[in-house]
Amino acid sequence: MSALQQRIAAARDEDRAALIAYLPVGYPDVDASIAAMVAAVEGGADAGGVGGADIVEIGVPYSDPGMDGPVIQQAVDVAVRAGVGLRDVLRAVEAVAAAGAVPVVMSYWNPIERYGVDRFATDLAAAGGAGAITPDLIPDEAAAWLAASDAAGLDRVFLVAPSSTDARLRSTVQACRGFVYAASTMGVTGTRATVSDAAERLVARTREAIADTGVLLPVCVGLGVSNGDQAAEVAGFADGVIVGTAYVRPLLDGEGVEGVRRLSEDLARGVRQRAGAPA
Amino acid sequence: MTTSAVSPPEPRLAPAAPAWPDATGHFGIFGGRFVPEALIAALDELTAAYEAMKVDPAFVEEFARLQRDYTGRPSPVTEVPGFAEHCGGARVLLKREDLNHTGSHKINNVLGQALLTKRIGKSRVIAETGAGQHGVATATAAALMGLSCTVYMGEEDTRRQALNVARMRLLGAEVIPVTTGSRTLKDAINEAFRDWVTNVETTNYVFGTVAGPHPFPAMVRDFQRVIGDEAREQVLEREGRLPDAVLACVGGGSNAIGIFTAFVPDAGVRLIGLEAAGDGVETGRHAATITGGTPGVLHGARSYLLQDDNGQTIESHSISAGLDYPGVGPEHSHLHDIGRAEYRPVTDAEAMEAFALLCRTEGIIPAIESAHALAGVMRLGRELGPEALLLVNLSGRGDKDVETASRWFGLGDREEVDPGPGMDTDQQPTEGAVTNHEAVDGQDAGEQA
Numbered sequence: 001m002s003a004l005q006q007r008i009a010a011a012r013d014e015d016r017a018a019l020i021a022y023l024p025v026g027y028p029d030v031d032a033s034i035a036a037m038v039a040a041v042e043g044g045a046d047a048g049g050v051g052g053a054d055i056v057e058i059g060v061p062y063s064d065p066g067m068d069g070p071v072i073q074q075a076v077d078v079a080v081r082a083g084v085g086l087r088d089v090l091r092a093v094e095a096v097a098a099a100g101a102v103p104v105v106m107s108y109w110n111p112i113e114r115y116g117v118d119r120f121a122t123d124l125a126a127a128g129g130a131g132a133i134t135p136d137l138i139p140d141e142a143a144a145w146l147a148a149s150d151a152a153g154l155d156r157v158f159l160v161a162p163s164s165t166d167a168r169l170r171s172t173v174q175a176c177r178g179f180v181y182a183a184s185t186m187g188v189t190g191t192r193a194t195v196s197d198a199a200e201r202l203v204a205r206t207r208e209a210i211a212d213t214g215v216l217l218p219v220c221v222g223l224g225v226s227n228g229d230q231a232a233e234v235a236g237f238a239d240g241v242i243v244g245t246a247y248v249r250p251l252l253d254g255e256g257v258e259g260v261r262r263l264s265e266d267l268a269r270g271v272r273q274r275a276g277a278p279a
Numbered sequence: 280m281t282t283s284a285v286s287p288p289e290p291r292l293a294p295a296a297p298a299w300p301d302a303t304g305h306f307g308i309f310g311g312r313f314v315p316e317a318l319i320a321a322l323d324e325l326t327a328a329y330e331a332m333k334v335d336p337a338f339v340e341e342f343a344r345l346q347r348d349y350t351g352r353p354s355p356v357t358e359v360p361g362f363a364e365h366c367g368g369a370r371v372l373l374k375r376e377d378l379n380h381t382g383s384h385k386i387n388n389v390l391g392q393a394l395l396t397k398r399i400g401k402s403r404v405i406a407e408t409g410a411g412q413h414g415v416a417t418a419t420a421a422a423l424m425g426l427s428c429t430v431y432m433g434e435e436d437t438r439r440q441a442l443n444v445a446r447m448r449l450l451g452a453e454v455i456p457v458t459t460g461s462r463t464l465k466d467a468i469n470e471a472f473r474d475w476v477t478n479v480e481t482t483n484y485v486f487g488t489v490a491g492p493h494p495f496p497a498m499v500r501d502f503q504r505v506i507g508d509e510a511r512e513q514v515l516e517r518e519g520r521l522p523d524a525v526l527a528c529v530g531g532g533s534n535a536i537g538i539f540t541a542f543v544p545d546a547g548v549r550l551i552g553l554e555a556a557g558d559g560v561e562t563g564r565h566a567a568t569i570t571g572g573t574p575g576v577l578h579g580a581r582s583y584l585l586q587d588d589n590g591q592t593i594e595s596h597s598i599s600a601g602l603d604y605p606g607v608g609p610e611h612s613h614l615h616d617i618g619r620a621e622y623r624p625v626t627d628a629e630a631m632e633a634f635a636l637l638c639r640t641e642g643i644i645p646a647i648e649s650a651h652a653l654a655g656v657m658r659l660g661r662e663l664g665p666e667a668l669l670l671v672n673l674s675g676r677g678d679k680d681v682e683t684a685s686r687w688f689g690l691g692d693r694e695e696v697d698p699g700p701g702m703d704t705d706q707q708p709t710e711g712a713v714t715n716h717e718a719v720d721g722q723d724a725g726e727q728a
């Protein structure tokens with residue numbers, strides 16, 4: 001079984017959802033961003049509290065992040081200007097694995113294509129990465145990545161959206177390995193005051209597509225979650241809760257690594273208080 | 280072959296269907312759809328509606344009526360013998376897209392996409408714009424058809440094309456200056472995509488060039504190909520033969536594809552795209568995407584682009600806001616790779632020399648974008664000599680560029696007028712004596728404007 005799926009299953013065995021933290025490499029600089037990822041993984045574990053993130057989405061900086069809102073844009077822009085690239089990302093992958101979480105790379109497609117798809121897959125696997133999430137790559141355009149990820153034994157996570165037709169839900173889940181990323185709101189990344197109803201509906205439709213196609217995959221929800229209460233709400237219907245902008249904000253606000261750790265603790269508590277676990 | 284010399288001009292969208300793209304929007308290895316899944320439904324809807332609309336006689340009639348009665352098509356072909364004296368004596372014909380309503384070729388595409396917007400029942404349009412011509416055209420069509428309109432424009436471009444910002448606002452559009460990244464067209468496109476994915480239920484994205492995800496490159500081409508369809512007949516009718524070469528400037532590539540498409544099957548006709556070389560391709564400060572770039576993915580499609588070793592887009596530079604873009608439409612990348620079209624760089628200085636020449640020799644003030652094509656024909660004419668018959672797409676007029684050009688040439692209302700590069704002391708164009716725009720206050724003139 002894939003590393004991502006295994007970790008999400010382990011959370012499920014504890015009757016909770018998995019916590020998935022996104023942080024971009026290179027903000028405020030490479031070392032500090034890696035320290036923030038490690039803090040997100042540790043959460044309150046050292047202080048006797050619950051742990052932190054089960055999985056870290058390691059963000060590859062990109063000059064044209066069309067799916068991201070202002071917070072992530074601002075952080076990533078700094079990293080792009082500093083020349084942060086996939087070599088630094090691979091270092092973060094090793095650090096996250098060493099901290100005990102499952103590292104998965106989150107990248108717009110062009111940095112991977114530029115690095116070389118096969119070379120990326122080989123180097124990512126060697127660094128201990130589980131696979132990659134590709135927000136602007138749909139399976140229809142992914143032939144090279146499907147082959148390279150198969151050859152390297154990597155997971156590949158594609159996105160589904162509220163606007164996806166049933167047919168596209170089916171073809172997308174068939175291309176996924178690890179989990180399915182349900183991008184729950186129509187829009188760009190950023191925190192939202194409330195969890196949209198669209199999220200639960202999308203998860204239900206995605207689970208139907210999974211049942212129809214006979215693949216066995218967890219469904220994780222991202223876009224908008226910012227605190228433990230919202231995490232608990234999403235944990236009520238999803239297998240994993242993905243949090244991005246809220247993790248980046250403490251870094252932008254100068255709260256640093258400790259701000260990231262506090263947030264992770266709050267979110268980790270949230271995913272353990274799922275409102276009503278799925279059958 | 281698309282048409283014969285004797286067939287009467289008649290409205291039509293696609294006389295000879297081009298051999299590409301394939302059903303999923305690929306031009307050879309280029310094109311496709313590299314967008315978030317959330318946008319796929321909207322792109323599918325647009326594709327299906329467009330495919331239905333282009334064979335619907337009511338649409339074909341309505342589109343033709345608007346082109347004739349509103350835009351003023353067909354646009355004329357003008358021979359420019361005074362200018363041609365500076366082109367090695369070759370004969371030069373201009374296709375006059377500058378005479379269209381709103382002042383450029385952009386209106387051709389926008390009228391088609393605005394009709395499509397109404398057909399799919401959306402009430403709001405958004406657009407990106409660089410020079411402001413596509414924004415003005417979209418604001419115009421929105422006013423005409425009762426749609427609400429938001430235009431994203433890089434902050435840098437709102438300054439150098441201030442006239443067009445005012446025009447868009449007069450037409451009732453909201454203009455949002457974009458302050459991220461290079462603050463030019465590339466970042467305006469990013470913001471427009473973010474708006475679209477958020478508001479896709481009510482909003483259609485009227486894309487301004489032959490780039491972006493499928494179906495935009497094919498659809499915008501089909502709306503722009505009227506330029507070449509008309510020009511091919513016009514040239515055949517007046518000359519009894521086809522031109523030796525067809526030239527056009529290339530930003531995203533819509534005016535170039537517009538004039539090339541009818542000639543693609545004519546193997547004897549050279550197709551030449553002129554890219555903005557800014558300070559010179561060798562300086563790194565340029566926008567010559569095919570000349571100086573590599574294949575990659577940007578703004579929803581695979582094509583040539585300016586990128587670094589990490590796959591980050593490199594900021595482009597050009598005096599011309601409409602060409603200041605680090606990407607290019609996928610069909611151009613394909614035409615380049617199969618050897619059907621050539622792409623050549625033209626520096627700011629060369630373009631401004633050609634700009635001045637056309638003003639003084641023919642009484643036509645071109646858009647600075649189009650002046651890149653004029654610089655290309657000056658060079659090509661000298662290569663080919665007096666036998667050559669050359670057709671140039673004059674994609675737009677220069678009203679919007681008066682400020683930038685005045686600065687470049689040191690005109691305006693200063694007491695001591697420095698005639699500036701490209702002009703002698705009597706403010707006559709100095710042929711061949713090109714011009715180092717660092718002479719203008721030591722800075723990129725485009726950035727000062």
Ligand SMILES: Cc1ncc(COP(=O)(O)O)c(C=O)c1O
Nearest residue numbers: 412530531532533534601648675
């Ligand atoms: C007059 C004119 N020509 C050319 C262009 C470049 O666009 P394209 O390459 O799509 O024709 C522009 C863009 O703003 C323009 O205004």
